[in-house]
Amino acid sequence: MKVSKEKEFNLQNIVGARKIRALMYMMHGYELKYFLAAVAIAISSMSRTATYLILQYFIDDYLTMHTAQFGLAWIALSFVILALLTGVTSYVSGKFTAETAEGTTRRLRDYLFDHLQHLPFMYHNQTDTGEMIQRSTSDVDTLRRFYANNGIELIRTVILFAVNFGAIASLNLRLALISIIVMPIIVAVSAVFFKRIGKAYEKYQEKEAALSTTLQENLSGVRVVKAFARQQYEIEKFDANNVEKYQSGRRLNLMHAMFWPMSDLICGAQMLVGFLIGGTMAINGTITVGTYMAYAGLIGWIIWPMRNLGRLIVEVSRGFVSFDRVTEIIKNNREPLDEGDYTPDKVEGKLVFNDVGFSYEDGVPVLEQISFDVQPGQSVALLGSTGSGKTTLVNLLPRFFEYTTGSITLDGVELKRYPRKILRQHIGTVEQEPFLFSRTIRENILYGVGKHVSEEEMIEAAKAAAIHDVILTFPNGYDTMVGERGVTLSGGQKQRVAIARTLLKNPKILVMDDSTSSVDTETESQIREALDNLMENRTTFIIAHRIQSIMNADQILVLDDKKIIQAGQHEQLLQEEEGMYRHIFDIQTRIEEELKKEIESVS
């Protein structure tokens, strides 16, 4: 039941909605709990207020007039019972509020996480990582505080005020009205104050951030500092930041020091007026002594909410800002993984590109007129400079990017008819320096294989990827954490872990990024061997930079300025004397000659 409910939950519904409604939608499913929390708060404040009314009963009916129907023990006991009631209801409201706030936040976190990983590639390319994390963590936390504290506090404040005002009014209406004279002043003063202090606080935090930056730069640049013997200079620089922070802290402090006594004075004046009029009324017999005493106790409970209101208003508005920042992420559309009607169990790997083009949303073309075809199991090498479009071309295959014109078919079926999910199951990627997760090597190899793999199979794959022996040298073997202290995998090693992973995934189509040549000589042959193992029986795309690694490709595509300018096999391309391939080859031959000459000249 709950699962289906969560499936319906789509936060994109809130985009563009009014804030209050959007915030209500966010806690969808918890409304009743939140409402019950409010009811519990109401009961709890009433029972606290009742304490004072019993006090009145005790003074008037028991002590003064001796008309009390209840004995002393009952009166005393009722204080305990009321406290118990207050306790129980506070617990209930605390529990329900927490469940609402934390439940809402958990769902929001899950939603954002899932949303982010489903957002198209383009979004991730264009958005700063820090910004995404900031929004998903600290802004979400501000929203959590909105539900957990500010929202319920606002409700509590209003209820407290209403209940206690009602209680005083039931004692004496005139007294009640007199007790709230300062209300507009105090609310206004605190609203203004908290707004200003919010700004001062921001400034204070800016200074703190500046201080941290100086510190951070000093610590990470410690070699430069030492090398230039600039310790004294750094100390003075830090001191300047430190003094600024001190001063803004002082200013902040001064504001606090002004506000609290000032609001004390306003509230004190209110109390005085209340006491004066209440006392006079008690002498005149308009109210009883007990009533006066109950009033004296209750008045504090209507002043506190008045004082609190200004602060709450400001804090709630802060929650709204975070809400906007979070919806900035939510409003982007997910990449539909299941969209497409053709779901074959396996693919052969025959690809046909026919006049394919791709341009960004703003219309800037990246690829134009791309036509070629690949038979199953063939290898295609893409050669070209940075920005020639070769990376974009391979990104079209798993539909990370959608080609904007022309057609690509896989086994004769248009690529767009394959759901992305299916397509990606059949495509494996090995990058030059692949991303590994900070978990064990075993988990990294098995990551995304999507089926049960026996220990033998995994080791088999690791051996084929020429990484097994390396892994065994680590202290915990396959259970070594990537990035653990002392264990740092080199680029080549990471690549081979990724190769093992891809071998287990066993895709029909393979994309390999070999564009920047690795510097480490010893491992180059090992990687080569691992890659050869991997390419067997797969349609392979190789992004390459050097001719040596692609000479044997079944097909070589030379890209330049968004287009394919040459296509064919090595020997064939060499024949085209004016072609770029020949040019590249010549340069590489020339390098070898120069090297020979260079060495000879020395000897």
Add this chain to the structure above:
Amino acid sequence: MSVNYFEEEEFSTEFNGKTILRLLKQLKPHWLYMAGVGVSIAAVALADNVFTLLNKQLIDNGIIAGNPEVIKSVLLKYGGLTIMQAFMVFGFIYLLGLVGEKVQYSLRQHLFNHLQRLSLSYYSVTPVGWIISRVTSDVGRVSDLLTWGILDTTWGILNISIALVFMMTINWRMALIVLLFVPVLVFVAVKFRSKILAQYREVRKQNSKITGQYNEMITGVRVIKSLGREKQSLDEFKVETSAMYRASVRAAILSALFLPSIQFLSSFALAAVIYFAGWQFDNNIGGLTIGGIQAFVSYVTFMLWPIFDMARIFAEMQMAVASAERIFSLIDSVPTITNADNATDPGSIAQDITFENVTFWYDDDAEKTPVLKDFNLTVRKGETIALVGPTGGGKTTTVNLLARFYEPKQGTIKIGDRDYRDYTLHSIHSRLGVVLQTPHLFSGSVRENIRYGRLDATNEEIEEAAKLAGAHEFIMKMPKQYEEEVGESGNLLSVGQKQLISLARAILADPEIFIMDEATSSVDTLTEALIQKAMDRLLEKCTSFVIAHRLSTIKNADRILVIEEGQIKEMGTHAELIKRGGKYFQLYTKQFRHQMEAALDPYARAETLPVAD
């Protein structure tokens, strides 16, 4: 994430009297302010309690006696007291806040100054994040304990004591009942608070896990997408958010229970007071008045607040003391490299440099595996030495020792014919020019960054250095030229630009020994040529050590050292080593291909091919 774990490490301290004493010493310079705070908080606590007494008078002598004059006079006192209290409140907030900022200021400055003295070995084992937490959050926590912690405790103790005294004067029997309850309340409140705090620690831990997962997902989104792992990765994330949910709800419920449960406990005190008051009133014992009852009710209800505050302070104290210990541990860490007692400034270090049987291992290596073994080398004044060899072979260590960032564990390094430990650190460091592989700049303008090389340089000298470094041209193309901000750690500039600026900085410093760790990352050919020119200038003037990657640097060096496994495997000029056909030969040919490819950029479609050097 590893930084976080380092941070979460808790110092297992029970109650460390020494630390607390040392903490209190921080207040010593501000004792006058603290005395002011003491006076004002005492006045506030007294006033709080006198208000209740005034209310008693108002009821007994005013209302019950039917005397409006008393009401007026009592309220007059009430008003006067309110105003006095407001001033006192201002006084303690202001003074205390000031002390807090001052304590923070001086602790931070103290820490920073000390950090400048610490040796590189400290930095190699201590994560930057850990140090930053000490200087920021720990300092804040300590200062809070020293100010608001002390204030709340003082206020709480004063308030309760004064209230008890007043209660005694009103009715000693009832006061005794209340007195019985106080320790129970305090005990339960403190225990409760510690529990809440522990639970929130759990929440924080969980929170950093969640942030970590976000970070990993976002940086690895490409892998997740291509492996179709969205569902599993969400499932894994949900495990963490569920744990977070449970921890937070538990923490929130505990906090929600705190207040009412203490109130519930205290309601027994209230009930006892009422019961006993009624009984005394009925039997006319102890001269209890209605105002007296009211006073008792107020005292008992109000007493909860100081107890709450004190409970919070006691619960947080353990954490603050742990913070203090971490701060003190930083302050107490001793720099491993210091001036010898009779160290001198030789006036110049432009002399021959000798490594004699130098052996070195890093301090954080428990097994003391030598990074350099019995290393011997003599470099003549003005010579240029190129260091080549595999990563981890010992090149960086060699220059680190030369620059005296570290000192040999065995053997000596001599400048001229004296051990360089006979000289002051400053005399060596101030005559070094260092350019690192990843150039480090500081936030600020271009000009400020170049001036870092020599603080008293004029603007003309700065521009001169920039011209020599070949940086002048691109600087002038920037909108604000020399005043252009480089951003945090120079982020707004490209790697090549940062290198040029750090070269200009080194040129301005006019060093006698030049150390450079050449960048491996490729920059465009034009920048490359500029860097080359700037380097040549420095190499010519100084005794130079270059961890070299560029062929031209290597070839032009007076001597090339192939360093591997902590030893010099091959040494000689380019021609000598090529003839030998050994390790250098292999390194060179590989590098040659690599660099030529980059230089000839086959994709450039250039009609005029650049010539190899």
